[in-house]
Amino acid sequence: MSPSDRNKPGSTLFMPRDNFYRSSIRNTRSQPFYITPVYSKMAVSKKRFSMLTLFVGICILYFGYDTYTNYLINQQLRELREDVDILLEISRTSIRPQSSQTTTYRIIGGENGQSGSEPNRESTALLQLNDLHISVKTSKKFHHQRLDIILRTWFSHAKNQIYFITDEEDEEFKLKTDGHLIISGCSNSHDRKALCCKMAMELDFFLSQNKKWFCHFDDDNYVNVWNLLDMLRGYDYAGQWYLGKISTNAAVELQLSDEDQNAVFQFATGGAGFCLSYCLVEKMKPLISGGKFMSIAKKTRAPDDVTVGYIVGHLLKVPLTVIERFHSHLEPLHLMDLETLKTQISFGYSTNPGNQMNRVSVSGWDTESDPTRFLSLDCVLRPDDEKRDCPTVPVSV
Incomplete structure (x- = not known):
């Protein structure tokens, strides 16, 4: 070619x-x-x-x-939905855990609450703030966002009584809380296992203290410490008392495959706070110490506050005494007027869909400086001679 x-x-x-x-x-x-x-x-x-x-x-x-x-x-929405998911979980008719054991939650009819016995007014009249142990559950990821507000408000009323149960070391807040930051070693997630782990730590730590009352709150609560003390003076710490606010208007029925009868009890929601007398926690000790609380929580597959209700209400047969002055972020807090706010014990806050805040409605700081309204609420509740850090011209919301 x-x-x-x-x-x-x-x-x-x-x-x-x-x-x-x-x-x-x-x-x-x-x-x-x-x-x-x-x-x-x-x-x-x-x-x-x-x-x-x-x-x-x-x-x-x-x-x-x-x-x-x-x-x-x-990931950001998961924590906001956690409390609502817990309530939905309780109302489901059937839940299958990973093990062969079958657990069922069901809402049944019942009264709002009962009391264990009549309070002994003579022995409670001398109750002092130092007799209280106030435990606040938190996580390191919320230290700046939530603990700073508590430290600027109601922590100052009871510095020696309040302890923060967290998951990781934080030297900054260890100093800010005067050493009252307790490291649990639990996970920093908001799942059932992590919550129960911290509750077990809270109860164990209380048993190491010489106090008359154990009170649990969350890091998104504001607590009127003086109203709390006044309420506890109406109950004898030497009796078996379980005080708190219910999440539902009826009792909970918990069915376990290894029990012949269903467990029927009421539980106090941890989001509003609850208190246990020393005598009752001592009675709980064989069931909760040494890791036993986690064993029961694993068996029931229930959140921390439901597990406490199961131990107290079902195993120990001590009924919940409902205290309506405890309030969680699931309630319409903006409906309370100022005079009502002054008589309550605890409050919460949350962000609703559309970034609408569910919070108490009180004048004080502007919303940018005080989105939770806890700073403004604290100014309202403080005596006049302690309002030096409060705004001279309150802003309405």
Whole structure:
């Protein structure tokens, strides 16, 4: 074949790569250049492969970013939905744990609350603030967001009585709380196991103290310590008392496969706070100390406050005494007027859908400086001679 025949259309002669490129340069200058069928197929295949690779890469980036964004959003919403999920879990007719054991929650009819015995007024009249042990459950990820508000408000009324149960070391807040930051070693998540782990730590730590009352609150609570003390003076710490606010208007029925009869009891929601007398916690000791609280929690597969209710109300047969002056973030707090606020014990706050805050409605600081309204509430409740840090012209909300 002559050299001139090599560039004719349809030629199938294999051309070495160097000759091919030289031919390309030569022919583009002098005459139309015709690529052989072999090289034409290779060029098309490489182009298609490059386009496919680019398309796949774009898909991975787009859908991967979208998935990661959804993960972050769901992670932030998970904690806000936790309390509502707990209530929904209780109302389900059937729940299957991972083990072979079957657990069932069901709401049944019942009274709002009962009392264990008549309070002994003579023995309670001398109850002092130092007789209280106030335990606040928190997490390191909320120290700045939530503990700072508590330290600026109601912590100052009872510094020696309040202890914070957290999950990780934090030297800054260890100093701010005067050493009242207790490291539990529990997980920093908001799941059932982590909550029960911290509750077990709270109860064990109380048993190591010489106090008459154990009171539990969350790190999104404001507590009127003086109203709390006044309420506890109406009950004898030497009796068996379980005081708190119910989450539902009826009792809870807990069915376990290893028990002949269903467990029917009421529990005080931890989101509003509850108190246990020393005598009752001592009676609970064989059931909760040395890791036994976690064993019962694993058996019932219930949250921490429900597990406390199960131990107290079902195993020990001590009924809950309902205290309506405890309030959680699940209640419509903005409906309480100022005079009512002054008589209550605890409050919460939360962010509703649409970023609408569920909080007490009280004048004071502007909402940007005081989004929870706890600073303003504290100013309202303080005596006049202690309001030096409060705004001189309160802002209405």
